[in-house]
Amino acid sequence: MVADLVRVTDLVVDRGGRRVLRGLDFLIAQGSVTGLLGPSGCGKSTLMRSLVGVQRLTSGTVRIAGAEAGSAPLRSRVGYVTQSASVYDDLTVRENLAFFVRVLGADRNAVDRAIATVDLISHADSVVGRLSGGQRSRASLAVALLNAPDLLVLDEPTVGLDPVLRRDLWALFHRLADGGAAVFVSSHVMDEADRCDRLLLMREGRIIADDTPQRIREKTRTDDIESAFLALVEDEVGPA
Amino acid sequence: MTPRILIAVAMRVLTQVRRDHRTAAMMLVLPCALMTLLWWMFQDMPGDLFNRFGPALLAMFPFIVMFLITSVTTLRERSSGTLERLLAMPMGKLDFLGGYAVAFGAAAAVQAALAVTLSVWLLGLDVAGPVALLGVVAIADAVLGTALGLFVSAFARTEFQAVQFMPLIVIPQILLCGLFVPRSSMPDVLHAISNVLPLSYATDAMQTLVSTTETAHVWRDLGIVMGFAVAALGLGAATLRRRTP
Numbered sequence: 482m483v484a485d486l487v488r489v490t491d492l493v494v495d496r497g498g499r500r501v502l503r504g505l506d507f508l509i510a511q512g513s514v515t516g517l518l519g520p521s522g523c524g525k526s527t528l529m530r531s532l533v534g535v536q537r538l539t540s541g542t543v544r545i546a547g548a549e550a551g552s553a554p555l556r557s558r559v560g561y562v563t564q565s566a567s568v569y570d571d572l573t574v575r576e577n578l579a580f581f582v583r584v585l586g587a588d589r590n591a592v593d594r595a596i597a598t599v600d601l602i603s604h605a606d607s608v609v610g611r612l613s614g615g616q617r618s619r620a621s622l623a624v625a626l627l628n629a630p631d632l633l634v635l636d637e638p639t640v641g642l643d644p645v646l647r648r649d650l651w652a653l654f655h656r657l658a659d660g661g662a663a664v665f666v667s668s669h670v671m672d673e674a675d676r677c678d679r680l681l682l683m684r685e686g687r688i689i690a691d692d693t694p695q696r697i698r699e700k701t702r703t704d705d706i707e708s709a710f711l712a713l714v715e716d717e718v719g720p721a
Numbered sequence: 722m723t724p725r726i727l728i729a730v731a732m733r734v735l736t737q738v739r740r741d742h743r744t745a746a747m748m749l750v751l752p753c754a755l756m757t758l759l760w761w762m763f764q765d766m767p768g769d770l771f772n773r774f775g776p777a778l779l780a781m782f783p784f785i786v787m788f789l790i791t792s793v794t795t796l797r798e799r800s801s802g803t804l805e806r807l808l809a810m811p812m813g814k815l816d817f818l819g820g821y822a823v824a825f826g827a828a829a830a831v832q833a834a835l836a837v838t839l840s841v842w843l844l845g846l847d848v849a850g851p852v853a854l855l856g857v858v859a860i861a862d863a864v865l866g867t868a869l870g871l872f873v874s875a876f877a878r879t880e881f882q883a884v885q886f887m888p889l890i891v892i893p894q895i896l897l898c899g900l901f902v903p904r905s906s907m908p909d910v911l912h913a914i915s916n917v918l919p920l921s922y923a924t925d926a927m928q929t930l931v932s933t934t935e936t937a938h939v940w941r942d943l944g945i946v947m948g949f950a951v952a953a954l955g956l957g958a959a960t961l962r963r964r965t966p
Binding site: 496497533534535536537538551553556557559561563565566567568569570571572576580581583584585586608624 | 725726728729730736740741801803805807808811812964965
């Protein structure tokens with residue numbers, strides 16, 4: 482039995498007068514890759530922001546290793562990659578990482594390791610603003626890898642990436658999970674579902690399934706997650 | 722507050738400024754060019770008008786330039802998500818604000834050194850007090866501009882809005898700082914308002930430095946300017962929220 486690192490209890494979030502998260506309850510285990518799948522606008526990013534502790538909650542709790550999400554002791558233990566690349570466009574990849582490594586107080590050698598991990602060695606000294614979208618998001622991902630976090634929250638990290646690189650990144654997520662980290666990855670691409678140990682399917686601020694990809698398919702008697710998703714939605718609202 | 726992080730922010734901001742050659746050049750060359758323009762403009766006029774207006778301008782440049790640069794760069798930091806990322810890391814709000822203040826204070830030191838050197842040794846600005854203190858006042862003005870820029874960036878959603886804060890925050894201070902009309906000759910209400918505007922004290926400090934060797938007043942004014950800067954940084958810290966709606 483693996484320990485649960487993250488415990489979300491009855492999480493409700495309103496943004497701009499609209500209820501975005503409607504009472505979520507789930508756990509995230511250490512040493513696993515958990516996928517958060519759902520159409521864009523269903524509340525994935527808000528949920529991720531809540532885990533990191535930058536989202537104001539309406540009610541409910543998010544606790545990580547027993548502490549409130551976003552509290553000071555967690556700030557060096559949680560890695561967060563936002564959907565848009567949060568790096569400085571006017572600095573090189575290496576300069577960006579060197580800055581964040583100082584902020585984190587992590588080992589300087591982590592910079593070169595992170596650059597190698599996201600396969601940006603040949604672009605290490607290029608200014609981020611001149612890189613392609615995929616390269617920029619990899620630079621942003623590298624920042625989250627600097628301090629070997631216990632929880633890695635990744636908001637759509639593989640969007641627009643070359644399939645080879647996407648495969649490599651998923652392999653990386655599993656390596657990090659094997660090392661004991663909890664990796665929480667969101668995606669709106671259903672075909673990434675099978676790369677996760679466990680899936681949370683989300684729609685309109687609710688979690689409609691929480692299980693391994695295989696069991697979700699079995700329960701819904703479908704062959705792929707996209708069909709499973711449809712079956713679950715139809716169960717909920719009745720066939721269209 | 723963690724000095725390691727504060728210094729990291731300051732170094733990063735300076736690297737960004739250095740990388741942007743055009744901005745760096747504007748920051749350093751523009752004040753010199755404008756001082757020269759002022760000097761030239763008064764060439765054929767009777768009386769020593771350059772000596773009257775020059776000091777106030779030396780107080781204004783670092784204030785205006787740093788206000789603009791800071792409000793736009795911090796806004797960019799908010800909209801690009803880097804601020805959110807930093808606040809999710811072990812970064813104190815004062816590390817962030819202090820880093821900016823230190824970086825732009827250092828940039829202002831270089832800017833002031835150039836503008837003061839040019840004004841005093843080439844354009845013949847007559848300074849009765851210690852010349853180096855002119856530079857110190859200029860750095861305090863820059864820190865003040867940075868602090869106010871950080872504060873107002875919280876109220877701007879776009880870079881256009883951020884730039885519009887200049888006419889709102891900066892121009893009234895320029896009008897009321899005593900450059901055009903001595904503050905004691907203003908209508909009472911305006912005089913009272915000018916008493917609570919930091920640029921008035923910065924201008925007073927510069928003008929006192931030029932006219933007398935007595936520095937007690939300059940130090941007092943300098944203290945007031947720094948007080949405003951610290952207060953603005955405090956307000957700026959209050960606008961930085963780790964959790965946003």
